[in-house]
Amino acid sequence: MIVRVLGSAAGGGVPQWNCACTNCAAARTGAQPRRSQSSLAVSADGDRWVLLNVSPDVAGQIEAHPPLQPRGVRGTPIASILLTDANVDHIGGLVTLRQAGDHRFTVRSSAIVREIATAQPAFAPFARAPHRWLAADAGALPAADGDPIGAELRVRAIPVPGLTPGFAGREALRGAVTAYALTSASGATLVFAPVFAAIDATLAAEIRAADVVFLDGSFFTDDEMIATGVGDKYATALGHAPLTGPAGSLATLATCELGGRRCFVTHVNNTNPILDAGSAAAATLAQHGIAIATDGLVLEL
Numbered sequence: 001m002i003v004r005v006l007g008s009a010a011g012g013g014v015p016q017w018n019c020a021c022t023n024c025a026a027a028r029t030g031a032q033p034r035r036s037q038s039s040l041a042v043s044a045d046g047d048r049w050v051l052l053n054v055s056p057d058v059a060g061q062i063e064a065h066p067p068l069q070p071r072g073v074r075g076t077p078i079a080s081i082l083l084t085d086a087n088v089d090h091i092g093g094l095v096t097l098r099q100a101g102d103h104r105f106t107v108r109s110s111a112i113v114r115e116i117a118t119a120q121p122a123f124a125p126f127a128r129a130p131h132r133w134l135a136a137d138a139g140a141l142p143a144a145d146g147d148p149i150g151a152e153l154r155v156r157a158i159p160v161p162g163l164t165p166g167f168a169g170r171e172a173l174r175g176a177v178t179a180y181a182l183t184s185a186s187g188a189t190l191v192f193a194p195v196f197a198a199i200d201a202t203l204a205a206e207i208r209a210a211d212v213v214f215l216d217g218s219f220f221t222d223d224e225m226i227a228t229g230v231g232d233k234y235a236t237a238l239g240h241a242p243l244t245g246p247a248g249s250l251a252t253l254a255t256c257e258l259g260g261r262r263c264f265v266t267h268v269n270n271t272n273p274i275l276d277a278g279s280a281a282a283a284t285l286a287q288h289g290i291a292i293a294t295d296g297l298v299l300e301l
C-alpha cells in the first residue's frame with residue numbers, strides 16, 4: 001500500500017490567504033514549508049487511487065503527484081473518495097472534480113455526512129449517476145464493483161467523537177466524524193483520524209493496533225486562536241481536541257504505547273506553535289514520539 005500525504009494543514013492551509021500570523025509569515029518567506037489542506041492519497045498498487053478527504057487544494061495536489069494525473073486525453077486514476085466529515089476543507093475539492101465526464105467516482109462517508117453534504121447543490125451530483133455515494137457508518141466497507149475499496153484495499157469505518165460542520169449546526173451526532181483504518185496486502189494497518197473531539201476507547205484501541213497513524217493535530221492549546229488573535233473560538237468548540245491540556249490528545253496518546261508505530265499529526269492549523277521547529281511545543285511533540293506530516297511525504301506499508 002502506497003500512502004502519499006497530499007496536504008497536512010487544517011482549513012486555510014499554511015499560509016492562509018488572509019493571515020499573517022507567525023507561521024503564515026514564515027511559510028511566505030520560505031522559513032517554514034508551505035502546507036496545503038489535509039488529504040491523503042492511498043493505493044494498493046500505484047494504479048487505482050483512493051483520496052481520503054478531498055480538499056479545496058485538490059487540483060494543485062494532483063499536479064504535485066504525477067501518479068494521480070490523467071493517463072489518457074481525459075480521465076483519472078482516482079477511483080474512490082473517503083470522507084471523514086462534511087467540513088468544507090474536507091469535501092470542497094469535489095467541486096473541482098465535477099468535470100469528471102462519464103468517469104465514476106465512488107464516494108463513501110457516514111450516512112449523516114452524505115445527507116449534510118448532498119443537501120448542498122455543489123456536492124449533490126456525486127450522489128447521482130455516473131457517481132455513487134455509499135454509506136460507510138461503521139465496520140468493514142463492502143466491495144462495490146470497480147472500486148478498489150473492499151477489493152485490493154480493506155477499509156474499516158470507525159465513528160469518533162465530533163461535531164457536524166458550522167453550516168450544519170455543530171451538533172455532536174454519531175456519524176458526524178469518522179476515522180478509517182486501511183489494511184495493506186501485507187497486513188499493515190494505517191489509521192487516518194484527522195478530526196476528532198476526543199480519543200475515545202475505540203479510537204485508542206485502533207491506534208494501539210495500527211502500524212501508522214495520522215491524527216488530528218489542529219491545535220496545541222484549546223484557546224490558541226484567541227491567544228494568537230486570529231479568532232474567538234476554542235478548539236473544542238470547533239470539534240477538535242487540542243494536543244495539550246487535561247483532556248488533550250497527548251495525555252491520551254501517552255497510554256497508547258506509540259513506541260512501535262509511526263505516529264503523525266496532520267490537519268495542523270496555521271496558529272499551531274508545533275509548526276515552528278524551534279519551539280517548545282515542537283519539542284513536546286517530539287518527546288511523545290510524534291512527527292508532523294508534511295505535504296509530499298510518501299510511505300509504503
Ligand SMILES: [Zn+2]
Pocket residue numbers: 010011087089090267
Ligand atoms: Zn478541517
Ligand SMILES: [Zn+2]
Pocket residue numbers: 015016019020021022023024025270271
Ligand atoms: Zn496564519
